[in-house]
Amino acid sequence: MADRAALEDLVRVQGERVRGLKQQKASAEQIEEEVAKLLKLKAQLGPDEGKPKFVLKTPKGTRDYSPRQMAVREKVFDVIISCFKRHGAEVIDTPVFELKETLTGKYGEDSKLIYDLKDQGGELLSLRYDLTVPFARYLAMNKLTNIKRYHIAKVYRRDNPAMTRGRYREFYQCDFDIAGQFDPMLPDAECLKIMCEILSSLQIGDFLVKVNDRRILDGMFAICGVPDSKFRTICSSVDKLDKVSWEEVKNEMVGEKGLAPEVADRIGDYVQQHGGVSLVEQLLQDPKLSQNKQALEGLGDLKLLFEYLTLFGIADKISFDLSLARGLDYYTGVIYEAVLLQPPARAGEEPLGVGSVAAGGRYDGLVGMFDPKGRKVPCVGLSIGVERIFSIVEQRLEAELLYKKNPKLLNQLQYCEETGIPLVAIIGEQELKDGVIKLRSVASREEVDVRREDLVEEIKRRTSQPLCIC
Amino acid sequence: MADRAALEDLVRVQGERVRGLKQQKASAEQIEEEVAKLLKLKAQLGPDEGKPKFVLKTPKGTRDYSPRQMAVREKVFDVIISCFKRHGAEVIDTPVFELKETLTGKYGEDSKLIYDLKDQGGELLSLRYDLTVPFARYLAMNKLTNIKRYHIAKVYRRDNPAMTRGRYREFYQCDFDIAGQFDPMLPDAECLKIMCEILSSLQIGDFLVKVNDRRILDGMFAICGVPDSKFRTICSSVDKLDKVSWEEVKNEMVGEKGLAPEVADRIGDYVQQHGGVSLVEQLLQDPKLSQNKQALEGLGDLKLLFEYLTLFGIADKISFDLSLARGLDYYTGVIYEAVLLQPPARAGEEPLGVGSVAAGGRYDGLVGMFDPKGRKVPCVGLSIGVERIFSIVEQRLEAELLYKKNPKLLNQLQYCEETGIPLVAIIGEQELKDGVIKLRSVASREEVDVRREDLVEEIKRRTSQPLCIC
Numbered sequence: 003m004a005d006r007a008a009l010e011d012l013v014r015v016q017g018e019r020v021r022g023l024k025q026q027k028a029s030a031e032q033i034e035e036e037v038a039k040l041l042k043l044k045a046q047l048g049p050d051e052g053k054p055k056f057v058l059k060t061p062k063g064t065r066d067y068s069p070r071q072m073a074v075r076e077k078v079f080d081v082i083i084s085c086f087k088r089h090g091a092e093v094i095d096t097p098v099f100e101l102k103e104t105l106t107g108k109y110g111e112d113s114k115l116i117y118d119l120k121d122q123g124g125e126l127l128s129l130r131y132d133l134t135v136p137f138a139r140y141l142a143m144n145k146l147t148n149i150k151r152y153h154i155a156k157v158y159r160r161d162n163p164a165m166t167r168g169r170y171r172e173f174y175q176c177d178f179d180i181a182g183q184f185d186p187m188l189p190d191a192e193c194l195k196i197m198c199e200i201l202s203s204l205q206i207g208d209f210l211v212k213v214n215d216r217r218i219l220d221g222m223f224a225i226c227g228v229p230d231s232k233f234r235t236i237c238s239s240v241d242k243l244d245k246v247s248w249e250e251v252k253n254e255m256v257g258e259k260g261l262a263p264e265v266a267d268r269i270g271d272y273v274q275q276h277g278g279v280s281l282v283e284q285l286l287q288d289p290k291l292s293q294n295k296q297a298l299e300g301l302g303d304l305k306l307l308f309e310y311l312t313l314f315g316i317a318d319k320i321s322f323d324l325s326l327a328r329g330l331d332y333y334t335g336v337i338y339e340a341v342l343l344q345p346p347a348r349a350g351e352e353p354l355g356v357g358s359v360a361a362g363g364r365y366d367g368l369v370g371m372f373d374p375k376g377r378k379v380p381c382v383g384l385s386i387g388v389e390r391i392f393s394i395v396e397q398r399l400e401a402e403l404l405y406k407k408n409p410k411l412l413n414q415l416q417y418c419e420e421t422g423i424p425l426v427a428i429i430g431e432q433e434l435k436d437g438v439i440k441l442r443s444v445a446s447r448e449e450v451d452v453r454r455e456d457l458v459e460e461i462k463r464r465t466s467q468p469l470c471i472c
Numbered sequence: 473m474a475d476r477a478a479l480e481d482l483v484r485v486q487g488e489r490v491r492g493l494k495q496q497k498a499s500a501e502q503i504e505e506e507v508a509k510l511l512k513l514k515a516q517l518g519p520d521e522g523k524p525k526f527v528l529k530t531p532k533g534t535r536d537y538s539p540r541q542m543a544v545r546e547k548v549f550d551v552i553i554s555c556f557k558r559h560g561a562e563v564i565d566t567p568v569f570e571l572k573e574t575l576t577g578k579y580g581e582d583s584k585l586i587y588d589l590k591d592q593g594g595e596l597l598s599l600r601y602d603l604t605v606p607f608a609r610y611l612a613m614n615k616l617t618n619i620k621r622y623h624i625a626k627v628y629r630r631d632n633p634a635m636t637r638g639r640y641r642e643f644y645q646c647d648f649d650i651a652g653q654f655d656p657m658l659p660d661a662e663c664l665k666i667m668c669e670i671l672s673s674l675q676i677g678d679f680l681v682k683v684n685d686r687r688i689l690d691g692m693f694a695i696c697g698v699p700d701s702k703f704r705t706i707c708s709s710v711d712k713l714d715k716v717s718w719e720e721v722k723n724e725m726v727g728e729k730g731l732a733p734e735v736a737d738r739i740g741d742y743v744q745q746h747g748g749v750s751l752v753e754q755l756l757q758d759p760k761l762s763q764n765k766q767a768l769e770g771l772g773d774l775k776l777l778f779e780y781l782t783l784f785g786i787a788d789k790i791s792f793d794l795s796l797a798r799g800l801d802y803y804t805g806v807i808y809e810a811v812l813l814q815p816p817a818r819a820g821e822e823p824l825g826v827g828s829v830a831a832g833g834r835y836d837g838l839v840g841m842f843d844p845k846g847r848k849v850p851c852v853g854l855s856i857g858v859e860r861i862f863s864i865v866e867q868r869l870e871a872e873l874l875y876k877k878n879p880k881l882l883n884q885l886q887y888c889e890e891t892g893i894p895l896v897a898i899i900g901e902q903e904l905k906d907g908v909i910k911l912r913s914v915a916s917r918e919e920v921d922v923r924r925e926d927l928v929e930e931i932k933r934r935t936s937q938p939l940c941i942c
Contacts, residue, residue, distance in 0.1 A: 057571065057573075058609065058612055058844070060570070060571075060613075061567060061570065061571055061597050062594060064569070066566050066567070067565040068614075069563055069564060072562075072565060075565075092539035092542075093539055093542045094536060094537055094538060095537040095542060096530070096536050096537075097531060097535070098599075098626060098628075099534070099642075100530070101529070101530075101531055117589060117590075117592070118590040118592065119587060119588070119589055119590060119599075120588040120589060120590045122587070122630060125531055125532055127531050129568075129589075139528065140536055144538075172568060172569075
């Protein structure tokens, strides 16, 4: 144990280090790391009577929303809600916690991430892990067999947070689901249409929606020779292909999960394929896969789905991707996941996926798990993961609103050119006297005087940005 | 242990009883009681393999919101939020849970009602109990000394639910608070003004706002001879005066809490008084109370407060009530609570308070409890308890929208007269042919034909109901 005065010095130095990092706007992870060191030093130092003993922070993986962040959140929600309503959904809400047993057996390996409440006498409770299981419970409890609903609320996962990349322990999901028996693939196609509409209106960059079907995956595992008991765990390995190489996934399958190397190789031949409807047709001709009943059903439905997607004008955004597996237990048919694309670093390269922002699929068995008589209600839905979207919009706003140190006009105009701000409103002495505002188009450098009372209309006319926070 | 077949019969009979009560729309408490009996019988019966073992319900004291209930909720929130914004507040949000130690020592006897999360490794967490303590933590954490903010979110209390009267374990609070050093009583008066504006716009009936001051209560306890150590517990007893008689409160003070009977009687002389600014002036002349420094400060501030309330035109809604005490530990000055009034049963009787729908007060020490250097930030705020308001609006809507069994026109008009529906739109064959709608004023029985396209405007013109859900 170090001498107290020396330790106090260390605490002081480390405290300054943390303050410095905050001023330099270092990454949240870096700051968190240095704060952790500071707390360790303080713990060594022991309690000091003059100060409160507790740490002034929000729980790990959570954050407050400042008024400015709330403005971003409300604007993003407005875009999402107006789309959900346009597609005819009603809104519901459910409690933040459920009976523990309501969540049991729904999430597979991820169940370990569920937050439980302390047993203080009475019922055993858990915080909701998603909005899908509460929705299924709601349907069964109210004996509903037919509803389009949306639900926007926070969910809770004891995951490893990575807050700069928008991964939190408390985070919003924006869910839209269709329950009921309808003609095949029509509700599924509407869900994909909604996803594309929302991601386009949010203007957060180019995106791609990967599509697959649980029945195709299961059929593929069967014909490759995966034992039934290993379907789920091999599915989890496949799901990692968006983050690591095929070699690593194969090593996990063979080394950790005991799959024969030739079985893994057969899987590898399939899951490295992706494409459009032509890949669906090619696999329908695949001598082995086409013999598997489940796979055949899945492929037939995907073919029909692509017809609807073409009619909806979004087929170019969709990629049939055999490596898409999704983690949750309850999916039974079509599954999908939208990723944002980073522009290619060099011409000719493929754009790089930088993370999932929306996902969903069909779960025809979940409501039946709650119904006392096991009556099934077919369901399909989607979930928008808005935290990443908030980060992107917040970063964009920071660029647009930051004050420059040097307020000279030329510097400001240059800043607008660099950051792509389209219009500048200039109010000098002459403009004040004349009751006008000079409006400058940054691209053309053309300037016109606009009367004050017409300014808002003129700016609205010239910009067609649906997401604009002032 | 009863024989299984007999027990199964009992379960069946009790099950039918519960279904019957639900059909008769019995009270939620009665149904809950009978469901509890049913569950006990089922537990005696033991597991049955054919059915799921879990109970299909939401946790005790919580509820889902159906689309119809969400419509009520959104309309009520719209009224509240537009008032908060009109008064210049920004919005923030905080996590649903806080570090357990953040909530420690803030709620007095009520702390036992806090929901804790299970220790699953990592930090010890609790669900938020109100929005005031998280707000104070937010101010201290961000070193803010000056903000007007509102926050609308769910809070959690392991209380005894009474759901028909709008008392839940998960419920919304709508909070507005002003932090910062300002001229005396101005922020306090604005909070009362906001309460009155919101309760008036919601049109949920007549209301009264009781006002008192913690300093007057403490001063009164001191001059009556209450030992310092008993201030808080005697304050809790006084707080019960809105529910039970003075005799019962006195019995509790003397019998349970060991107060001398003559001390209790002295308190009784004070706390049974209520009135307007004249009572403030009378107490300022009270030979004993006016000698107590704290009480004098409180009375002086209340006098100033009444001047502002008169300027704001709401003095007639306010009652200085010496029995108002409020449960929470953190109040330091003015406190207030709004109650809805039931119209008097007989002329000459006083209207009866039927329950608190909003409350708040000044808490100048709370932020200092979080600040490492104990720096204080004066705060005053209010909280609207919307669950009771939801119940009232929902009941009103049920009356307005229920279909009558007999659809004859005369019956429907009579129904409108009875329930106070002001306008009837009549579409018969002739109206269909003419493309018009007959609009009838229920009160005057006058009818006019209105063109379809003008109907909405005409109805809007004739009604000035801000809360109208269609």
